[in-house]
Amino acid sequence: MRIRGMLVAAAALALTAALVGCGGTAGSAVSSSAGASSQPAQASSATAQSQGIDYLALVNKLNPLPEGWEDALETVHFTNSVGDDVEVEKKAYDAYLELKADLEKEGVHVDLDSARRSVADQQRIMDEFTKEYGADYAKKTVAQPGYSEHHTGLALDLYLVVDGKDVVENEDMMGYPEIWAKIHAKLAEHGFILRYLDGDEHITGYGYEPWHIRYLDDVAIAKDIMEQGITFEEYKAGKVLPEVSYDYGDSKRYTRAELTEAAIQVKCDFAAWEGCELHSLRYAGDECDTQENVDWLNSIDKGAGYTHVAEFLTDFHSPLTEKKPSAWNLDTEYTDYQWWLGRTEDGSWQVVTSGY
Numbered sequence: 001m002r003i004r005g006m007l008v009a010a011a012a013l014a015l016t017a018a019l020v021g022c023g024g025t026a027g028s029a030v031s032s033s034a035g036a037s038s039q040p041a042q043a044s045s046a047t048a049q050s051q052g053i054d055y056l057a058l059v060n061k062l063n064p065l066p067e068g069w070e071d072a073l074e075t076v077h078f079t080n081s082v083g084d085d086v087e088v089e090k091k092a093y094d095a096y097l098e099l100k101a102d103l104e105k106e107g108v109h110v111d112l113d114s115a116r117r118s119v120a121d122q123q124r125i126m127d128e129f130t131k132e133y134g135a136d137y138a139k140k141t142v143a144q145p146g147y148s149e150h151h152t153g154l155a156l157d158l159y160l161v162v163d164g165k166d167v168v169e170n171e172d173m174m175g176y177p178e179i180w181a182k183i184h185a186k187l188a189e190h191g192f193i194l195r196y197l198d199g200d201e202h203i204t205g206y207g208y209e210p211w212h213i214r215y216l217d218d219v220a221i222a223k224d225i226m227e228q229g230i231t232f233e234e235y236k237a238g239k240v241l242p243e244v245s246y247d248y249g250d251s252k253r254y255t256r257a258e259l260t261e262a263a264i265q266v267k268c269d270f271a272a273w274e275g276c277e278l279h280s281l282r283y284a285g286d287e288c289d290t291q292e293n294v295d296w297l298n299s300i301d302k303g304a305g306y307t308h309v310a311e312f313l314t315d316f317h318s319p320l321t322e323k324k325p326s327a328w329n330l331d332t333e334y335t336d337y338q339w340w341l342g343r344t345e346d347g348s349w350q351v352v353t354s355g356y
């Protein structure tokens with residue numbers, strides 16, 4: 001996920017998908033590094049001595065950066081191969097250098113695209129988007145300040161150097177699954193895990209990102225997580241969630257890939273339902289894509305310009321115990337809960353509404 005320190009107006013729209021991971025399906029990452037303040041190449045460490053940080057802290061869309069984190073954090077700055085300043089937590093940086101050297105022995109070359117982003121920087125992006133596009137759009141597309149793992153300094157976005165060329169765009173990087181497999185196999189022994197797993201969007205809240213890794217400063221725990229193939233959320237909860245069952249039916253309107261993209265959007269939204277467990281997800285059928293439904297979604301989400309509609313049905317289990325008041329009865333299986341998505345001309349999906 002390529003994020004620059006400062007928002008560049010021209011790049012704003014291209015940036016949106018990268019900001020949230022689940023915010024859309026058509027956008028790509030920022031290609032311009034203009035606006036990022038480049039720092040000198042020498043490493044310099046920031047912030048004062050402190051009681052330290054919790055390397056196993058969970059930061060996601062439900063769990064904010066722990067209090068006092070930014071004061072306790074010690075970081076290193078360096079300049080990557082494309083000339084951008086990158087800031088990383090100190091121990092994570094040392095571990096990254098070992099990982100990088102280890103991979104080079106196998107002919108795999110990586111560099112670091114982005115790592116730490118302060119809460120203030122994220123707030124600045126949110127403010128820019130709110131000013132430019134309105135609060136609704138900003139909320140939908142920009143990760144909430146305080147709730148990004150990149151705040152920790154322990155989350156790193158890698159990019160590839162293939163045949164001497166930098167491969168930095170998300171879509172381009174997706175074209176090298178065999179290189180990512182080699183990288184992922186080496187993560188745990190250096191204390192890293194892969195964070196946003198393919199198919200687990202309903203748990204992490206993010207689409208698959210082979211480049212986004214997280215430092216845990218504990219090889220045994222990292223190995224445990226990577227060997228089990230579970231998310232960090234599941235590790236922290238001490239509970240492995242059951243597989244979701246899918247039924248995409250027999251659509252004449254959409255390809256399987258298009259429906260899979262739509263399902264990912266549903267799952268990303270579902271991830272915000274704390275304590276709920278997704279069991280099944282089904283495409284409701286082509287008969288949902290009527291002009292009446294298109295008009296209905298456009299009346300809810302004014303200005304979105306949807307041209308097609310898809311409806312999905314989900315079964316899920318509500319929380320066993322109540323952490324926060326929620327709309328659900330406790331410990332109950334809900335079935336055929338509806339999700340309505342709009343699709344714009346560029347092929348991207350957006351969950352517009354859900355309910356019974």
Ligand SMILES: [Zn+2]
Binds near residue numbers: 156
């Ligand atoms: Zn990332």
